Structure formats: structure tokens, C-alpha cells
Amino acid sequence: MAEVVVIGAGLSGTLMAYELLPQLGKDDRLSVISQGALYHFVPSNPWVAVGWRRRDEIEIDLEKVMKRKNIRLLVQGAKRVYPTENRVELGDGTSVGYDYLVVATGPELAFDEIPGLGPQGHTQSVCHVDHASHAREAFDRLAANPGPVVIGAVQGASCFGPAYEFLFILETELRRRKLRDQVPMTFVTSEPYIGHLGLDGVGDTKGLLESEMRAKHVKWITNARVNAVEAGKMLVEELAEDGSVRKTHELPFAYSMMLPAFRGVEAVRGIDGLTNPRGFVVVDKHQRNPAFPNIFAVGVCVAIPPIGATAVPVGVPKTGFMIESMVTATAMNIGALLKGREPTTQPTWNAICLADFGDSGVAFLAQPQIPPRNVNWSAKGEWVHYAKVAFEKYFLRKMRRGESEPFYERFVLDKLNIAKIKEVRTGT
Structure with a gap:
């Protein structure tokens, strides 16, 4: 009998559990350690923050699903991993032993690295549904008393897509409320250029996103280092390519959403x-x-070096499709070990992303995610918004059923068939 343990029950951890089940023998046991029993679909958080979704619409009770699939769910959370002892200490002081462990915790959000950053400070976040709900309350206050808005991602951030999404979703909602003319908007990012995304761009994401910002009257600051956030004011340094300070900015705001840098969670951080x-x-x-x-x-907790040197630190994102490839490879490799064989499966680390802008959006396909690439494609259109909405419904339905499949691959490639769209558009 083998004890297989997964730490984390977000996207990567939940999918990991589902895909591990077929690899286990009849006497093996699978346990998932989670902070609570509720899963929420993170890509929908920007919609929650402007009132387009309620949090209960994007949440799933994992206890029911895991019980149905005969997976032991431990909701105390992981306090510390002890690799030399093959055990995980839980939040209540008890421990769980393992033969194989999968770390799928996601990141810890490093708001504390910048004074005044985050929901406990002066800016909002869409990294968690709790944050998004808090951001919705702040948005209601903005709507009642309009003023300048600052959106973006700070130094060391590795997840830029949601910042762009929220910028344009917020802009769309302000236009619908006839408030956009009262709300100057500035995008502040550590990226060396708009559309870098931590990936040195994909296709023409630079041109597509810059064009969208110009069309929507959004100003931007790149190579930005946020030094501090005060009530209603953000202190930003804009760096030159050599790292010197090119310009300083004091940005007033009535509302701000800034994505933080990530770091590993305390349960594993600092283990040599x-x-x-x-x-x-x-x-x-x-x-x-x-x-x-x-x-x-698997997932966001995995160490991936930056694409290249930048004036301000920029991390590499782990997109849903990339995470799925990690999950599938890991499940097959643990399955091989359980059968007495060595691991041979490697993840593809390809990236497919649908970035919703409220009434349009940008899609990109990077194969592999890290350049140089065999496929390097991006496109913009209203269809991306509707595809994102359709995918949310598709994904949540499948997750509530506890079905294990490569969701992004099946939905995007089979239903939207981005590869064929590329062939038609380019003639290749």
C-alpha cells in the first residue's frame, strides 16, 4: 500500500488528485491537504470584483466531490514538510506520512514586501476570491465617488494577465455606467514593455495591448518599481534599461488594484x-x-528562472494549460514509480491563454511557453470574451463532477481550435 499525498487544492492540486486516481493500485491511498473545503475558480475573480459574478457562483464544495471519488480531504492545511521523515505536519499539529508527495500549494502573496500594498493596506487584489469580494466593495465606493484609478503588477510579479484583464474589465464596466469620463486610468507594470507578460511577449501582444490601451485612453508606465503605497497615493520609480532611475511618479488614486510578487509557501520555504x-x-x-x-x-509553486535580464525583476507565469501538462506528466510518473518503473513523461509547458477584456479580449498560443517557440501566435476579438465565459461554465461543470481531463486543451483546441484559426489567418 502506497500513501500518496497532494498539498494544495487549487487548480493544480485538485486536477492532480483527479488525474492520480487512475494511476493508483487498489490498496493505495490518496490524500489531499487543503486550507478549507472550498475551491474557487481564480480566473473569474476579476468578474467578481466588478459584480459580474457572485463568489458562490465560482465556488465548489470539494468535500462532496472528494468523498464521492474516495479521496481523503484534510482541511487543516499544511504547516511544514519534513522531507527526510516523509511526513507533513498539519495545521492542527497532527502529521500525515507519505510515500510520494506532490506540492501543489500555489504561491504565498508577498504584499508585505512593499509598504501599504494589498487588501490590508491601500490596494486591492484579484488573486483570491476573498480579495475580489473586498475589491467589489471598493469598486462600489469608486462608482459613488469617481476618481483616478491605478492598475498593474509590482516588481517581482509573475502573473500579468489578470492585471490586463482587470484593467479592461473595469474600463468596460465604467463605460457601461457612464462613469469612464470621470476616471483617469494608469497601468503600472514591472514589465520592460506592455505585453511582455513575463514571456518576452507572445505573437504581437505588445502591439495588441498597446493599441487597446491607446483606444481606451489608458496611460502606462513600464519598468516600474513601486516603492510604497499611501492612502490615495502610489510612489513609483520608472527605471531605465541600465537600472538607473529615469523618472519618479506620485500617482494619486481613488482605487487601485496591484498584483503582488509571489514566493513559496511557509510549509516548504527554506528547506535545503x-x-x-x-x-x-x-x-x-x-x-x-x-x-x-x-x-x-506542479503549478505556480514550481521554480522557473526568468526569461532574461530586465531592469525591474519580472517572473515567469504558469498558465492553466502549462499547469495541466505538469499535472498529467506527474500523474503518469508517479504511476510508473508505483509499478516499479522509472519516470519518463515530460510536460509540454505550452501556453494557451484567453484574456477577457469585458467586451473583447486577447488570446495567445505559445508552444512552448518559454521561447524560442514553434508556435508564437496572438489575436484579438469579441470572440475571446465569449470563449472565456463559455470556458468558465465548462470548467466548473466538469470540476463539480470530479472529471479528470486536460480542460484547457480539450476546450480551447477542440472547441475553438486556435491552431486551425492560426492556419486560416496566416495561410501556413
Whole structure:
């Protein structure tokens, strides 16, 4: 009998559990450690923040699903991993032993690295549904008393798509309320250029996003380092390519949403051989940790080096499709180990993204996600918005049923068939 444990029950952890089940023997046991029993669909958080969704519409009770699938769900959360002892200490002081461990915790949100940043300070966030609900209350106050808005992502951030999404979703809602003319908007980002996305761009994301901002009268500051946030004011340095300060900005705001930098969670951070200095789990080409070969990692908690040097630190995003490839490879590799074989499956690390802008959007396809690429394509259109809405419904329906499948791949490639769209548009 093998004890297989997954830490985390977000996108990567939940999918990991579903895909592991078919790999297990009849006497093996699968446990998932989670902070509570509710899963929420993170890509919908920007919609929650402007009132287009209620939080209960994007939440799933994992206790019911896991019980139906005979997966043990431990809702105490993980306090600390002890790799040399093959055990995880839980939040209530008890411990769970494992033969194989998958770290799928997602990140810790490093709001504390910048004074005044985050929901406990002076800016909003869409990283968690709790934050998005708080952001909705702040948005209602903005609508009642319009003023300047600052949206973006700070130094060290590795997730830029939701910042662009929220910028344009907020802009769309302000236009619908006939308030846009009273709300100057500025986008502040650590990226070296608009549309970099931590990926050195995909297709013409630079041109597409800059064009969208110009059309919507949004100003932007790139190579931005946020030094502090005060009530109603953000202090920003704009750096030159050599790292020197090119310009300083004091940006007034009535509302701000800034994505923070990420770091590894406390349960694994600082464990020699397991994580890097930032606390992200080090893995090989099979998603396996070299120092502790019975530990795997998937999702945002995985250590990936930056694409290249930038004036302001910029991380690499882990998109849903990329995470799915990590999950599938890890499930197959643990399955191989359980059968006495060595891991051989490698994730593709391709990226497919649908970025909703409220009434339009941008889609991109990067194969692989890290350049140079075999496919490097992006496109803009109203169809992206409707595709994102359709995918949300599709994904939540499948998750509530506990079905294990590569959601992004099946939906985007089979239903929208972006690869064929590219062929038609380019003639290749």
C-alpha cells in the first residue's frame, strides 16, 4: 500500500488528485491537504470584483466531490514538510506520512514586501476570491465617488494577465455606467514593455495591448518599481534599461488594484535542496525534485528562472494549460514509480491563454511557453470574451463532477481550435 499525498487544492492540486486516481493500485491511498473545503475558480475573480459574478457562483464544495471519488480531504492545511521523515505536519499539529508527495500549494502573496500594498493596506487584489469580494466593495465606493484609478503588477510579479484583464474589465464596466469620463486610468507594470507578460511577449501582444490601451485612453508606465503605497497615493520609480532611475511618479488614486510578487509557501520555504531562495520548489524535467526524488511539484509553486535580464525583476507565469501538462506528466510518473518503473513523461509547458477584456479580449498560443517557440501566435476579438465565459461554465461543470481531463486543451483546441484559426489567418 502506497500513501500518496497532494498539498494544495487549487487548480493544480485538485486536477492532480483527479488525474492520480487512475494511476493508483487498489490498496493505495490518496490524500489531499487543503486550507478549507472550498475551491474557487481564480480566473473569474476579476468578474467578481466588478459584480459580474457572485463568489458562490465560482465556488465548489470539494468535500462532496472528494468523498464521492474516495479521496481523503484534510482541511487543516499544511504547516511544514519534513522531507527526510516523509511526513507533513498539519495545521492542527497532527502529521500525515507519505510515500510520494506532490506540492501543489500555489504561491504565498508577498504584499508585505512593499509598504501599504494589498487588501490590508491601500490596494486591492484579484488573486483570491476573498480579495475580489473586498475589491467589489471598493469598486462600489469608486462608482459613488469617481476618481483616478491605478492598475498593474509590482516588481517581482509573475502573473500579468489578470492585471490586463482587470484593467479592461473595469474600463468596460465604467463605460457601461457612464462613469469612464470621470476616471483617469494608469497601468503600472514591472514589465520592460506592455505585453511582455513575463514571456518576452507572445505573437504581437505588445502591439495588441498597446493599441487597446491607446483606444481606451489608458496611460502606462513600464519598468516600474513601486516603492510604497499611501492612502490615495502610489510612489513609483520608472527605471531605465541600465537600472538607473529615469523618472519618479506620485500617482494619486481613488482605487487601485496591484498584483503582488509571489514566493513559496511557509510549509516548504527554506528547506535545503527542495526550494530555491524564493521558496519555489526545484524540479527536473519530470516535475521531480532532485534532492528528494519522492517529491514532485506542479503549478505556480514550481521554480522557473526568468526569461532574461530586465531592469525591474519580472517572473515567469504558469498558465492553466502549462499547469495541466505538469499535472498529467506527474500523474503518469508517479504511476510508473508505483509499478516499479522509472519516470519518463515530460510536460509540454505550452501556453494557451484567453484574456477577457469585458467586451473583447486577447488570446495567445505559445508552444512552448518559454521561447524560442514553434508556435508564437496572438489575436484579438469579441470572440475571446465569449470563449472565456463559455470556458468558465465548462470548467466548473466538469470540476463539480470530479472529471479528470486536460480542460484547457480539450476546450480551447477542440472547441475553438486556435491552431486551425492560426492556419486560416496566416495561410501556413
